[in-house]
Amino acid sequence: METISKGGNLPIGAASVRAELSWTGGAGVPDVDVSALLLQESGRVSSDDDFVFYNQPNHPGGAVRHTGKSGTRDAVEGDQDRLPASVDRVVLAASAGGGPFARVPGLRLVLSDRTSGAAIVEFPISAGPETAMLTGELYRRAGQWKFRAIGQGYASGLAGLATDFGISVDEAPPAPAQQPSPAPQWAPPAVGSYPGATPPPPPPPPGPAPVFPGNVPFPGSTGGPPGADPDTKPPPAPVHFDKLPARGPVSLVKGARVNLVKTGAGPLVQVTMGLGWDPAAAGKKIDLDASAIAFDANGAKLEVVWFMHLKEFRGALWHTGDNVSGQGEGDDEQIRVDLLGLPQQVAAIVFTITSFRGHKFSDVRNAFCRLLDTDTGQELVRYELSDSQPATAVIMAMLRRTPAGPWEMRAIGEFHDAKTVKKLIEPAAVHARAP
Numbered sequence: 001m002e003t004i005s006k007g008g009n010l011p012i013g014a015a016s017v018r019a020e021l022s023w024t025g026g027a028g029v030p031d032v033d034v035s036a037l038l039l040q041e042s043g044r045v046s047s048d049d050d051f052v053f054y055n056q057p058n059h060p061g062g063a064v065r066h067t068g069k070s071g072t073r074d075a076v077e078g079d080q081d082r083l084p085a086s087v088d089r090v091v092l093a094a095s096a097g098g099g100p101f102a103r104v105p106g107l108r109l110v111l112s113d114r115t116s117g118a119a120i121v122e123f124p125i126s127a128g129p130e131t132a133m134l135t136g137e138l139y140r141r142a143g144q145w146k147f148r149a150i151g152q153g154y155a156s157g158l159a160g161l162a163t164d165f166g167i168s169v170d171e172a173p174p175a176p177a178q179q180p181s182p183a184p185q186w187a188p189p190a191v192g193s194y195p196g197a198t199p200p201p202p203p204p205p206p207g208p209a210p211v212f213p214g215n216v217p218f219p220g221s222t223g224g225p226p227g228a229d230p231d232t233k234p235p236p237a238p239v240h241f242d243k244l245p246a247r248g249p250v251s252l253v254k255g256a257r258v259n260l261v262k263t264g265a266g267p268l269v270q271v272t273m274g275l276g277w278d279p280a281a282a283g284k285k286i287d288l289d290a291s292a293i294a295f296d297a298n299g300a301k302l303e304v305v306w307f308m309h310l311k312e313f314r315g316a317l318w319h320t321g322d323n324v325s326g327q328g329e330g331d332d333e334q335i336r337v338d339l340l341g342l343p344q345q346v347a348a349i350v351f352t353i354t355s356f357r358g359h360k361f362s363d364v365r366n367a368f369c370r371l372l373d374t375d376t377g378q379e380l381v382r383y384e385l386s387d388s389q390p391a392t393a394v395i396m397a398m399l400r401r402t403p404a405g406p407w408e409m410r411a412i413g414e415f416h417d418a419k420t421v422k423k424l425i426e427p428a429a430v431h432a433r434a435p
Contacts, residue, residue, distance in 0.1 A: 091137045270375050
C-alpha cells in the first residue's frame, strides 16, 4: 500500500473501490460521518440525488453507496464502470459532530480494491478547526480513474459544503446581531458547563410550585379525537409535573406552559425529546426528523442541532442519530438536553419535527413526539402527530428559562410545510421572542 500526502495523486486500476475513513475514538472526540458527491464537469451535482450520505445512503443508479458506520470507521463504496458518463469526479467528504476535526486524532483515509480487499493507498489527514472537509476525490483523466488526496476543511460545515456543490439545502437567513442576555435572578449551578463557569449562590429553599395560567391539564389521554382543534378545548385547571397522577403523561395542549420542577428534588436537569413512527409499506420510505434550535434571550439563533449537525455546547444539546425509515421500537430519534450544561446565553430550546421526503403527518402511522425526564424515563408530555394536521413540519414545543431559574416547557403545536429545520428557524424565533 502506498502512502501519499495532501495534494498527491495516483492512478486507480481497480474497477470497484472502497474509501474508508478511520480515526481514534475517546472521551471528547467528535463523531465523524463520511459522504460522497457525484459531480459533473461543471463541478456541481446534477441533482440532490448525487449526494450520498447517511440520510441518503444509495445513489439511484447504485454506483456509489454509503455502507454504514462501524465504531470509528465509516466508508463509501463505488463502481467506476457504473457511474453515469456525465460524472466527471466523485468527491469524498466528511463531517464532525460535536466539535472540530482538530479534536479527531488518527484521522486517515484508505482506498482499497473492493473485489480483492487489497489496500491501494493511505492518506493520513491533518485536521484543523473546521467541522467538515474534503478528504479526497476520484476523477477521470484520459479515460482512466485517478485518486487525489485533498484534506481541505470547510468552516461552514457539511451543509455549507453540500450547498457549494449545488445541493439544495434549506438555509436560514442570517441571524440578527446578538445582544448580551440579561442576567437571570438565579441560575442553576453550572455543572458540566464550560470551564471557568462560576456557580451562582444556591437558590432559596423550595416552596410551593408556582402556578402558571393555562398549565397543561391531565386528561388521561394522549390528545383529543382525530381532527379536533386544541384551541377549542375548554380551559383546564392548572396542574404541575410534581403533582402528576401515576397513570401517565400530560397531553400536549397548544399554548400551555408546564413548570419543569420535581417535588422535593429541585429542577429537572436532563430532558429527552423523542420522536417515533411506523415504517411505510414495502417500496416506500418515510423519514421524519427531530431537530432543536437554541436561541438567546433576544430570540437570536445560536445553534441548530439536526441530522447534519448532531452535537452542540460540548454535548449539552445532543441528537443521538438519524433514523431514515422508522424501523425499531420506541423512539426512532432522540434529542437529549443537559439543562445544567447549557451556557447561560441559551435562553430557549425550540423542538421541531419535519418530514424529509414530504409525507404528511396524517399519512404516517403511529407518529408521535414526546418529552421525557432522562434520569427516570418518565414521559412528561406527548403529542400524537398521526392525528394532527396534513402538514410536513411542526414546531412542537419550547424549553425556556424562567426568571426564577428553573426551566418551563411551553407547548406550541404550530404546523408548517418544510422538509428540514432550516425553514423553521424564523417562525421558531417568533416564539422564542414572545413573552
